[in-house]
Amino acid sequence: MNDRNIVQAFEMSEYRARLDKVRGLMSNAGMDALVVISQANQCYLLGYDSFSGDEPQAVLVTLDDDPYFILRKMDADAAAEAGCWLPRDRVIAYAESYVAGTDEASAWEVIGQFVKGKVGASARIGVEVSGLGVFSYPKLVGALGVQEPIDASDLVATCRLIKSERELLYMTEAAAIADRAILAGVDKIAAGVRHCDAAAAIMSALCAGTESIAGGPPPSPPFIRGGKLAIAPHQTFMDDIFVAGNQYYLGPIAASRHRYVAPVTRTAHLGPVPPRRKKQHEGVLAGHQAALDALRPGATCAHVARAFQAAIRPYGLTKESRLGYSVGLDWMDGPSLGTNNDTEIVANMTFLIHLGFYEPGELYFLSDTVRITDSGPELMSKFPRILFERPV
Numbered sequence: 001m002n003d004r005n006i007v008q009a010f011e012m013s014e015y016r017a018r019l020d021k022v023r024g025l026m027s028n029a030g031m032d033a034l035v036v037i038s039q040a041n042q043c044y045l046l047g048y049d050s051f052s053g054d055e056p057q058a059v060l061v062t063l064d065d066d067p068y069f070i071l072r073k074m075d076a077d078a079a080a081e082a083g084c085w086l087p088r089d090r091v092i093a094y095a096e097s098y099v100a101g102t103d104e105a106s107a108w109e110v111i112g113q114f115v116k117g118k119v120g121a122s123a124r125i126g127v128e129v130s131g132l133g134v135f136s137y138p139k140l141v142g143a144l145g146v147q148e149p150i151d152a153s154d155l156v157a158t159c160r161l162i163k164s165e166r167e168l169l170y171m172t173e174a175a176a177i178a179d180r181a182i183l184a185g186v187d188k189i190a191a192g193v194r195h196c197d198a199a200a201a202i203m204s205a206l207c208a209g210t211e212s213i214a215g216g217p218p219p220s221p222p223f224i225r226g227g228k229l230a231i232a233p234h235q236t237f238m239d240d241i242f243v244a245g246n247q248y249y250l251g252p253i254a255a256s257r258h259r260y261v262a263p264v265t266r267t268a269h270l271g272p273v274p275p276r277r278k279k280q281h282e283g284v285l286a287g288h289q290a291a292l293d294a295l296r297p298g299a300t301c302a303h304v305a306r307a308f309q310a311a312i313r314p315y316g317l318t319k320e321s322r323l324g325y326s327v328g329l330d331w332m333d334g335p336s337l338g339t340n341n342d343t344e345i346v347a348n349m350t351f352l353i354h355l356g357f358y359e360p361g362e363l364y365f366l367s368d369t370v371r372i373t374d375s376g377p378e379l380m381s382k383f384p385r386i387l388f389e390r391p392v
Helices: 012-028 039-046 107-119 136-144 155-159 165-188 195-208 275-294 301-315
Strands: 033-036 058-062 068-072 091-094 125-127 224-226 247-253 264-270 324-328 331-336 350-357 364-373 376-379 388-390
Touching (some): 012 033, 012 039, 012 058, 012 155, 033 107, 039 058, 058 107, 091 107, 107 136, 125 136, 165 247, 165 264, 165 364, 195 224, 195 247, 247 350, 247 364, 275 301, 275 376
Parallel strands (some): 033 125, 068 091, 264 388
Antiparallel strands (some): 033 058, 058 068, 224 247, 324 350, 364 376
């Protein structure tokens, strides 16, 4: 434990339990060491709640000792203040000269050399390969002195699928903040109002939190889409105004509690809702309920997806993309709810049911974060699941 009296998001016993799970998977996979590249996974194992840009950083996990955290000096000097529980001698700094320099030397080579020096040339090393780019991979692997490391990209992520009670508490708190934020956004929508003003209301609520729960920096800007042209699913808000007769969705709106999220999305219509859009909303609600009914321990992701598809078909709706995915620390953290995914669902998994339909002039979205309990699903958001009518 560090010696600086820093308040951490989790008890040390939880961090130790996480390491034990990782080491068990490492041993089963024949690994002597693991190099963790994902910043979300670094946070999960060490409590380090700080974001780096492109500067390399890695955690070295071995089977029988505390990890090492290797990162740039500027960040290493304040690792404890950022929540890292490791003692000072386990936080290894590389020089600032390796950051954005023009020399051939790379911080990835420094990290690789450090790992090799600690575990030896014959060690079987796993690496989160998916976190490395085309230029960083050969530098790190070359310095490790191995021809090809064991690909351990999903090892830590597997441990994150089932949430602890403290993780679930943070997600519940994030859901309460997100509910406030989406209410602020819906209340702002009216004909002639700028999209950016609704986005600002959402952002303000996410940062402010509630009277009892502190807000924080949102993990994503608000998505506000609608109208005949604005159907791109992964753009945020536009330089535009809300127009009477159009339909808009807000979300996924997510607050961050110690980097845990519970996103929510709702749709609003400016003026009276025409029959075809009411039917679409009813169909999505039917699919939403079918997915909830199927989200139970022992079912598979594919089973949930098929139940959803069967429920929306009578309404003339189709959805080729997945209907959601596992969500938690730093957003997505596991399997998708798709007809091609046979992952078994167990208690204390958390999923985002993410129901988007994109057609010119008929854009609609509803999403909710769900906790799986022993008896079935539990919705985290308390916000009404209605198609909102806003003034024209």
